[in-house]
Amino acid sequence: MHSTTSKFLKxxxxxxxxxxxxTNRAGEYFEYLLEGVDPMWSALECKAKVVGVKQETADTKTWTLQPTDDWQGFRAGQHIHITLSINGVLSTRTFTISSSPYQWRTDGTLSITVKKVPNGKVTGWMHEHLxxxxxxxxxxxxGDFVLEQEMDGSVGYIAAGSGITPIMSQLRWLSANQMPVAAKLLxxxxxxxxxxxxxxxxxxxQTNQxxxxxLIASYDDSDSQHKLPQAPICAEHIAALLESQxxxxxxxxxxxxxxxxKSLLQEAGFDLCRVHEEAFGLPPLKVEAGAPVTVRFTDSATETTTDQPATLLDMAENAGLSPTAGCRMGICYTCKCKKKSGQVRNVVTGELSxxxxxxIRICISTPVSNVDIEL
Amino acid sequence: MTTATQPNVEQLRPENISFNAAQGNQRLTQEQFASLQKDFDDLRAEIVADLGQSDVDYMKNIIRVQRYLEIAGRTLIHFSFTPVPFMLGVAALSVSKIMDNMEIGHNVMHGQFDWTNDPKLHSRNFEWDTACDAGSWKRTHNYEHHTFTNIIGKDRDYGYAVLRLSDDTPWHPLRSIQMVYFAALSIFFQWGVALHELESERLRDGTFDLEEKKPYLKGLFRKGAKQIFKDYVFFPALAGPFFWKVMLGNALANLGRNLWASAIIFCGHFTEQAQAFTEEECENETKGEWYYRQLLGSSNLEGGKLLHIMSGHLSYQIEHHLFPDIPANRYEEMGPRVQAICEKYGLPYNTGPFWKQYGTVLQRVWKYSFPTKAK
Incomplete structure (x- = not known):
């Protein structure tokens, strides 16, 4: 009864x-008015002001952000989507928070640490202009890349490159809380x-026993000529990590x-159910050569045929359309569209529709048959 | 060019009004069409490459002005007890509706701002302050009218199925009072636009039956009810005992918008020089020929910045029809370049002051009220 009433009211x-x-949301009517008065005002989303920028390495910077009061905080290891306007074009990207929840509680700020991606439109712009x-x-x-509420037993961390950021948030938080559990980092x-x-x-x-x-560096210098195709993690590293159980x-x-x-951990007999992963970006798209498929974007009266389908978002963009899109990794649902018919594969989970x-979210869907999509 | 003088009665005799094919109307050669296409494509590419923050800022500012005018207008109508503030309120609300429909709605729904990736400026999401729902508009206007511009029998905007505007449409006794239809269409323009997709003329001749129009009718009633609720129930009811005053104010504001919008839109394609085309002429047409048809079928209005904004830049109807998805605020800078291309190929660039152009529209409606001899 109650739910019927509330549904009706809604x-x-x-x-x-x-x-x-x-518009279904009154806030959209007022949004530009508010933004015109103060860029921190919004009826629709949280805004944050950059209060500090720090160069970490040659290609990595940390931005410290002061969000508005409606931002609800985070647990160490979680991520946020940030949306910024690059010459009038809104772009959304996902970044893990590198600062400790302790910092947010003390001065109301959080930090994101971002490596400049070669040719990356957004990270490149951030490094230059933000x-x-x-x-x-x-x-x-x-995000679920967080420490368990009831911590028992020690924690192992394996990070590569900028994958350190969510782990750093956890290390800082553990350290600020006098290390309630032991931790070991590779x-x-x-x-x-x-x-x-x-x-x-x-x-x-040094300060926390x-x-x-x-810290394992693969090369003495950054001579990319000698770069190996894969990260140099090996069984010895894993064995040393597992010593601390x-x-x-x-x-x-x-x-x-x-x-x-993961395969090394499995070989060493570690239960993969106890491995928490944070994905950066989409896994490489498996192109299955097969019969050509045709995707029809019904609202735009456009269609495209290929035997090497990319994600529907990429295909739409290549066909000259500009669908709204956000994180491009299946998280934010900005690109959600109605598929009218046909079968797609989720490129993250491999699941078939x-x-x-x-x-469907077109940024993580690739067609496996002819598809009609309302776009 | 003659100056805009009152036509005398003699000139108004239907046989004395002539709508010559516009000067320079010999069709171009295939090579010329290809070169014309390249010139327009190049101009388009140059402007698209330059789109950026300033275009977004422009549209956001227009939206802010529209919002402030609407809020001011409704407040004045609500609280006014003498005619002057009441009429000021009516004017402000009417202008806000005109801006919402013409400079904001029409342009945003053409996808002119889809590239910004801002959901509030995206053609898929936008809904406007008029009886016609966005989906129906995009089907009848963006698709039918902009694709088949001025092709008799295919572009249903050419005369809106109630006006006879050229010899290609057979005369019928009911056409003799088409000046009355014209006036009624102008006064109730928003409902005329909303009913456009009903295609009543095709229902009558049995091209299809009412059953097929059910989804459209559902949308029509849904949107129409909302508009009536807003202007004739909700805001009047807020005023309590002054219900009728507010209702009258809102009705006058809608009337002002209807008269203005219809006048601007009729000036776009029904002027003396604007040409009509037959289906046979347009079979298998190339992009160059499509540009040519858009160019010859449209006419511009000369005027200041205010006219351009209040007409949604349809004062640059030619530029709009050549490049419907380029942000309208760019048409002003494109105008002289389009004109130069016209000169290069000896094509007419139809333009004139508002009253003169509107005068020729009235003459055309008047002239074709009467049967004309087949040439």
Whole structure:
């Protein structure tokens, strides 16, 4: 009874909003007015002001953000989506928080640490232009890459490159709480100079007896001529980590690195159910050569045929359309569209959809049959 | 060019009004069409490459002004007890509706701002302050009218199925009072636009039956009810005993918008020089020929910045029809370049002051009220 009433009230509110403001959310009507008065004001989303920028390594910077009061905080290891305007184009990307929840509680700020991706439109722009007093939009924190509420047994960490960021948040938080559990870190980077937070990690290790760390650089210098195709993690590293008998292992880094680490852990007899992973970006798309498929974007009267389908979002963009999209990794649902018919595969989980009409996220869907999509 | 003088009665005799094919109307050669296409494509590419923050800022500012005017207008109508503030309120609300429909809604729904990736400026999400729902508009206007511009029998905007505007449409006794239809269409323009997709003329001749129009009718009633609720129930009811005053104010504001919007839109394609085309002429047409048809079928209005904004830049109807998805605020800078391309190929660039152009529209409606001899 109660739920029927509240459902009815919700529908009534949506109807009234759409008749008075031509949008289901009244806030959209007022959004630009608020933004015009103060860029930190919004009826729709949390805003955050950049209060500090710090160069960490040659290609990595940390931005400290002061969010508005409606931001609800986070647990160490979680991520946020940030949305910024790059020459008028809104772009959303997902970054893990590198600061400790303790910092947020004391001064109301959080930090994100971002490596400049070669040719990356957003990270490149951030490194060049995002400075103090700029205002960006941020989402509430989300993600399961967090420490368990009831911690028993020690924790193992395996990080590669900028995969250190969520782990750093946890290390800082553990250290601020006098290390309630023991922790051991394996951290891989290309060269000595590429260890983000390298000196802070060493300092934390020295002050906290229950924390040990092993920083492994693959090369003496950044001579990319000698770069190996895969990260140099090996069974000895894993064996050393497992000596401390960790209850849970937190693994963060590029997709191929994580695959190697997991297979090594499995070989060493560690239960993969106790491995927490944080994915950075989409796994490489498996292109299955097969019969050509045709995707019809019904609202735009456009279609495209290929025997090497990419994600539907990429295909739409290549066909000259501009669908709204956010994180491009299946998290934010900005790109959600109605598939009218046809079968798609989720490139993250590998799951196949049915043929019926349903909402899909086009950034992580690739067609396996002819597909009609309302776009 | 003659100056805008009152036509005398003699000139108004239907046989004395002539709508010559516009000067320079010999069709171009295939090579010329290819070169024309390249010139327009190049101009388009140059502007698209330059789109950025300033275009977004422009549209956001227009939206802010529209919002402030709507809030001011409704407040004045609500609280006014003498005619002057009441009429000021009516004017402000009417202007806000005009801006919402013309400079904001029409342009955003063309996808002119889809590239910004801002859901509030995206053609898929946008809904406007008029009886016609966005989905129906995009089907009838964006698709039918912009694809088949001025092709008799295919572009249903050409005369809106109630006006006879050229010899290609056979005369019928009911056409003799088409000046009355014209006036009624102008006064109730928003409902005329909303009913456009009903295609009543095709229902009558049995092209399809009412059953097929059910989804459209559902949308029509849904949107129409919301508009009536807003202007004729909700805001009047807020005023309690002054219900009728507010209702009158809102009705006048809608009337002002209807008259203005219809006048601007009729000036776009029904002027003296604007040409109509037959289906046979347009079979298998190339992009160059499509540009040519858009160019010859449209006419511009000369005026200041205010006219351009209040007409949603449809004063640059030619530029709009050549490049419907380029942000309208760019048409002003494109105008002289389009004109130069026209000169290069000896094509007419139809333009004139508002009253003169509107005068020729009235003459055309008047002239074709009468049967004309087949040539």
């Amino acid at each position: 529908q009534a509110r949506t109807w009234i909003n759409s008749s008075l403001f031509n 400075g103090t007093n700029d205002v960006i939009s941020i989402s509430q924190a989300a 951290y891989f980077a290309n060269t000595r100079q590429d260890f983000i937070f390298g000196s802070e990690i060493l300092a934390l290790t 229950r924390l040990s760390s092993h 960790p209850r849970n292992i937190y693994l963060c880094g590029p997709h191929p690195f994580r695959e190697i680490a 049915g043929n019926a009409e349903e909402d």
